[in-house]
């Protein structure tokens with residue numbers, strides 16, 4: 001009898017070791033390898049590696065499984081993509097952290113949970129949770145938002161949203177949304193860590209003073225606990241659809257263009273319906289067009305360089321990241337064809353104003 005048990009145990013060991021390939025150490029547990037994915041219970045969300053435009057840059061992320069348009073609501077290794085999908089994996093390390101590993105066992109990204117995790121689970125609401133030995137939650141992706149704010153997710157003193165750098169680069173960009181310190185009684189959009197350019201206005205008890213539409217009965221229920229204290233937590237949930245059915249997918253997102261946008265999925269049109277955005281005028285986004293760029297929402301692309309100027313980085317400019325700004329085509333030197341050009345009425349954000357007269 002005891003021999004049978006020993007045989008069984010060694011078989012088990014063999015099969016466990018073969019599950020672990022060279023992309024991770026024998027002591028870590030593979031959650032996802034290469035093109036494998038994990039679905040939430042009712043197939044609403046999916047976790048796996050994705051890339052954009054076929055580029056060899058792979059990110060561990062969460063997207064809607066039920067929607068044909070790829071929409072990434074969370075990204076783990078935003079700044080450290082894997083180059084080779086076949087060798088990439090998400091593992092729980094021997095220390096109980098969730099890690100993204102590349103070929104050669106190189107760790108690209110990892111969680112910093114204090115208590116060790118043994119298991120990862122993707123919940124129906126889009127939250128990736130790590131569970132400890134007793135099944136307790138030791139880490140949640142909802143506590144580390146990327147650019148998207150889903151029903152059930154909270155904003156707090158330590159939880160804010162950071163936009164993507166461009167439509168093709170999930171690395172953190174320059175715009176973020178946060179509860180405004182030190183009062184924590186309103187939500188603001190901030191450029192580059194220090195320059196606020198839009199705010200909800202202060203909380204009045206059932207809405208923010210600058211967002212009266214929050215009091216209109218809709219599919220959301222907002223909650224704000226401990227407003228005006230460092231323990232403030234603001235979030236929202238989605239009400240069940242009429243008849244108790246599942247409500248349409250909905251999300252807020254800090255777009256790479258610096259706007260906070262709100263979308264619901266339209267199954268009829270098969271696309272995201274953006275029905276609210278702030279600041280409403282995209283040109284009110286601080287620093288949108290960079291140095292020597294100017295903004296006009298009536299143009300196909302919001303930003304343009306002044307005449308005889310060109311984008312410093314044409315690739316980024318094309319992907320919608322205008323922040324690099326423009327430079328003179330002649331490389332900074334004025335030529336004999338240069339002069340003053342009238343560009344109409346514009347307003348400067350935060351620039352130095354100089355007046356001079358001439359004829």
Ligand SMILES: *[C@@H]1O[C@H](CO)[C@@H](O)[C@H](O)[C@H]1NC(C)=O
Nearest residue numbers: 033034035036037048085086
């Ligand atoms: C995943 O990769 C394997 C091996 O390269 C391939 O056979 C399979 O078709 C891929 N699956 C998907 C869903 O792309």
Ligand SMILES: *[C@@H]1O[C@H](CO)[C@@H](O)[C@H](O)[C@H]1NC(C)=O
Nearest residue numbers: 040041042043044123124125
């Ligand atoms: C999944 O769907 C079933 C059937 O509609 C439902 O009973 C169950 O509560 C759902 N699970 C989750 C986690 O939402």
Ligand SMILES: *[C@@H]1O[C@H](CO)[C@@H](O)[C@H](O)[C@H]1NC(C)=O
Nearest residue numbers: 022023084085086087088103
């Ligand atoms: C990618 O990883 C696979 C599996 O580890 C390996 O066989 C392949 O040579 C790698 N490709 C490149 C381009 O490094």
Ligand SMILES: *[C@@H]1O[C@H](CO)[C@@H](O)[C@H](O)[C@H]1NC(C)=O
Nearest residue numbers: 024025028093094101105107
């Ligand atoms: C694998 O082991 C090496 C050496 O012990 C260590 O540096 C590395 O962090 C480990 N990788 C993982 C995924 O645990």
Ligand SMILES: *[C@@H]1O[C@H](CO)[C@@H](O)[C@H](O)[C@H]1NC(C)=O
Nearest residue numbers: 142152153154223225233235
């Ligand atoms: C969000 O905040 C509410 C109210 O404070 C709390 O009940 C809920 O657990 C929080 N959710 C997350 C994911 O932190």
Ligand SMILES: *[C@@H]1O[C@H](CO)[C@@H](O)[C@H](O)[C@H]1NC(C)=O
Nearest residue numbers: 174191192193194287290323
């Ligand atoms: C953003 O902030 C950094 C560090 O505070 C500063 O060095 C940089 O010049 C700022 N960029 C812009 C475009 O304001």
